[in-house]
Amino acid sequence: QPVESGGGLVQPGGSLTLSCVASGFTLENWAVGWFRQAPGKEREGVGCITNRYGSGYYPDSVKGRFTISRDNFRNTVYLQMNNLKPEDTGVYYCAADVNFLGGSDYGCSPVYFTSWGQGTQVSVSS
Numbered sequence: 468q469p470v471e472s473g474g475g476l477v478q479p480g481g482s483l484t485l486s487c488v489a490s491g492f493t494l495e496n497w498a499v500g501w502f503r504q505a506p507g508k509e510r511e512g513v514g515c516i517t518n519r520y521g522s523g524y525y526p527d528s529v530k531g532r533f534t535i536s537r538d539n540f541r542n543t544v545y546l547q548m549n550n551l552k553p554e555d556t557g558v559y560y561c562a563a564d565v566n567f568l569g570g571s572d573y574g575c576s577p578v579y580f581t582s583w584g585q586g587t588q589v590s591v592s593s
Contacts (some may be wrong), residue, residue, distance in 0.1 A: 502580075505554075
């Protein structure tokens with residue numbers, strides 16, 4: 468099961484880095500995604516990394532501001548978030564799946580991921 472950390476309160480325009488550490492399996496061989504859920508809204512993908520996606524897949528809402536990356540030595544996947552906005556507020560989840568390959572028809576949808584962490588709260592407010 469993935470374990471997230473790094474959430475917190477940040478002012479608009481600030482930055483945060485979230486970490487996702489795997490216990491019991493090697494993240495390098497799995498697709499990994501970061502997802503967020505705001506109160507009253509559906510869970511949405513904000514960055515996914517698979518062997519097919521290369522440097523990552525991002526929705527337009529975060530493209531250019533968020534970056535997902537792997538550190539295979541530490542068995543960790545990061546989400547670097549820059550220029551944060553109040554609408555980025557939510558619980559951020561890391562999820563992994565051994566079968567998902569990705570592709571233009573699949574994007575970064577939570578329906579393809581099977582192993583989920585407990586989430587970490589990110590709040591963007593002045």
